Amino acid sequence: MQMEVTCRCGWSTRGSKSAVIAAVQAHGRNEHHQEITPAEVRSIWRSVEGSGAQK
Numbered sequence: 001m002q003m004e005v006t007c008r009c010g011w012s013t014r015g016s017k018s019a020v021i022a023a024v025q026a027h028g029r030n031e032h033h034q035e036i037t038p039a040e041v042r043s044i045w046r047s048v049e050g051s052g053a054q055k
């Protein structure tokens with residue numbers, strides 16, 4: 001299963017849970033100068049199922 005997060009600025013990322021958490025944290029730091037916790041990422045992400053050829 002993949003997870004997807006769309007930021008309030010329009011940026012979005014998709015990938016495995018650990019990859020999405022890392023990407024959102026990096027994006028928050030770089031673009032918003034904001035530290036985002038893994039718990040915050042989990043509260044806003046949504047699962048992406050049945051898209052593409054993912055296992």
Ligand SMILES: [Zn+2]
Pocket residue numbers: 007008009010011027031032
């Ligand atoms: Zn953003």
